[in-house]
Amino acid sequence: MSSDEIIMTAEPSHLRSVAAKPKRAAARIITELCTGCGICVKTCPINCITIVESELNFTGIAKVDENCTGCNICAIDCPWTGVEMINPDGSRKDEVEYERQLKKLRGYH
Numbered sequence: 001m002s003s004d005e006i007i008m009t010a011e012p013s014h015l016r017s018v019a020a021k022p023k024r025a026a027a028r029i030i031t032e033l034c035t036g037c038g039i040c041v042k043t044c045p046i047n048c049i050t051i052v053e054s055e056l057n058f059t060g061i062a063k064v065d066e067n068c069t070g071c072n073i074c075a076i077d078c079p080w081t082g083v084e085m086i087n088p089d090g091s092r093k094d095e096v097e098y099e100r101q102l103k104k105l106r107g108y109h
Ligand code: SF4
Pocket: 029, 033, 034, 035, 036, 037, 038, 039, 040, 041, 061, 062, 077, 078, 079, 080, 081, 082, 083
């Protein structure tokens, strides 16, 4: 029996729902590449990106909040490759996956 299964069966129900929450990737802004253009702000389907002030440029930089679903759309749409997707284990999601996701979104497969 894995440690996850032990948590699922041994914890009270209010903790079980937290333990069962699926882990997912999340968007992270590469601040050196972000121009603050705001495209990701418009394309994020759940409006979890805002432009915040930054010393890096006059227009500010994007900031992702904790509600990110990991859908990849901002990473696909950023014209400056200023978004990377980080897996739950901290590794970076391969850009090939963005391409696959883009084709899926546009009905190419
Ligand atoms: S689309 Fe890219 S460059 Fe533009 S604000 Fe978002 S992360 Fe920054």
